Amino acid sequence: MMMLEYAGELLIEHGLTILAIIVLIALSGFFSGSETALTAASRARMHSLETSGEVRAATVNGLIERKDRLIGALLIGNNLVNILASALATSVLLSIFGDSGVAVATLTMTLLLVIFAEVLPKSWAISRPDRFAMAVAPMVKAFVVVVGPMSSFVNWIVRHIMSLFGVTFASETSMLSAHEEIRGAVDLLHREGAVVKADRDRLGGVLDLGELEVSDVMIHRTSMRMLNADEPPEVNVRAVLESSYTRMPIWRGSMDNIIGIVHAKDVLRALADASNDPQRIDIVKIAQKPWFVPDTTSVPDQLNAFLRRKAHFAIVVDEYGEVEGLVTLEDILEEIVGEIADEHDTEVQGVHQEADGSVVVDGSVPIRDINRALDWSLPDDEATTVAGLVIHESQTIPEEKQAFTFHGKRFIVMKRDRNRITRLRIKPADKL
Incomplete structure (x- = not known):
């Protein structure tokens, strides 16, 4: 009975202080959870929501743009409430337990802060970072506006201290390029089973295009199928009709002297006009003008050139003008989607x-x-x-x-x- 009365007296005497400690612990959890959610939120998802008119997503994006200022403000708020809560708890427990109240306050506040101000809110935030971030963004924005100048000042001090040790860093510069970030995310999702290998390879092919030159994707001259303009017409016509390719280069005198590109459709039209007599066909006259490109041309540039010229076929030459190979639109597309086979392709046992x-x-x-x-x-x-x-x-x-x-x-x-x-x-x- 006396213990209950004593407990009641304590609650009356320190009730407001205990309530303040609870509120401060809740605020600490808010700051911890907000920091985790806002740093883990998907920028792509937030951008998509912002473009669709979601105001809170726009607020999240605005906060993330100044990540150093955001984290600094949240850490200031978190440390402020933690220190104040610990001081109040120590004051209350000292009045109850005397000198041993310091040890009791340390153990009690450590346990409460770890559970309710760190592990619980951060676990909640990381389980659904996008939703959590949008929920807290308006309140965090208001807090950052108030504490932002102090956060900027703290960051300025930190940067100057770090510079004394020869360490400099830019807060808004990413260590990874955009391509590396995308590639890393795709590889991670593939390992987790969320992205199948074929999709990973296609996305990787798109990302790799900028690193490739036409010499990396071309068909080498040793594998090229070509026509000799000095051969009899029936030989060249038969070679075109028996080939699995729709376009073939034609040369005269030397294989480096390519004088045209013969299209199978043009041969068929000429053959029909000549009453199916190949000897009446001048294959050089029906050949199209060849297009020569340097071997150092980047693959994206060549792809754009194919689309701009509405062409599918180009001869690759080196700096001396000697033929190295040929590149087609299909060769470039295969770098993205993998091998493209049709009913006329021969199976390459490579x-x-x-x-x-x-x-x-x-x-x-x-x-x-x-x-x-x-x-x-x-x-x-x-x-x-x-x-x-x-x-x-x-x-x-x-x-x-x-x-x-x-x-x-x-x-x-x-x-x-x-x-x-x-x-x-x-x-x-x-x-x-």
Whole structure:
């Protein structure tokens, strides 16, 4: 009975103080949760909502634009209420427990602040950051307006202290480029199962376009199918009709002297006009003017040029004007969507998965294609094909049966034709 009366007296005497402590702990939770939600909110989602007329999303975007000012203000508010709550609790518990009240206040406030001002609000905020951020944004904005100048002053002090140690940083400069941020998000979602491999590869293909030149995606001159203008007309007509390609370059005298591009439709029209007599066709006259592009042209620029000129086919030349290969609109699109096959395409046996886990590949297979097909990460900065990668890494032209280990793979040269590696076997280095 006496204990109840004593407790009642304490509540009456310190009731307002205890109520103030509860309110301060709630405010601390508000600041902690707001900081977590506003820093974790999706900027893309907020931008989408803002464009659709959501006022609170616009407020969130405005706060995030000055993230250093926002976080500084929230930390000032959080520390202010935490210190005040701890001081009030110490005052109350000292009057109850005497000198031991300091220890009791420390333990009590630590427990209360960790549970109700840190873990609980932050867990709530991180579980639904967008919704939480929009809910608290108006109140946080008003607080930042009041405390913002103090936050800016604190940040100024911090920057000058950091500069004494040789550390400088820009608050509004991201460590990652926009492409890297998107790529990292897509890779993370793929690992979590939210994005399938095919979608990840397509998005990665779009992001990679800016890093590629036409020399990276072209068909090399050794793989080009071309017509010789000095051949009899029936030979060239038969070559066009039997080819799986709709356009073929035609040369005269030298393969570097390409004089036109022959379209299969033009050949068919000429053949119909000549009563199906190929000897009456002058294939040079029906050839279209060739379009030459430098091998250093970026892939996005070439794609735009294709669309602007309404063309599908270009001859790639080096700085000396010698033919290196050809590039088509389909080659560029395949960098985004993967291999495009139709009913007239011949199946290229470039990659063979073996039963022992190894992979047999043609030397001319592009590194990007094998990375996409097998989910590997072989570097393609210094070489375009698998054979080129082996030559670059070994710094020599290997002999048959030679083997090399790099980038976590074992490369075995199976076949070589003069100075060209035509076939290799690749197996994981940890399975040797």
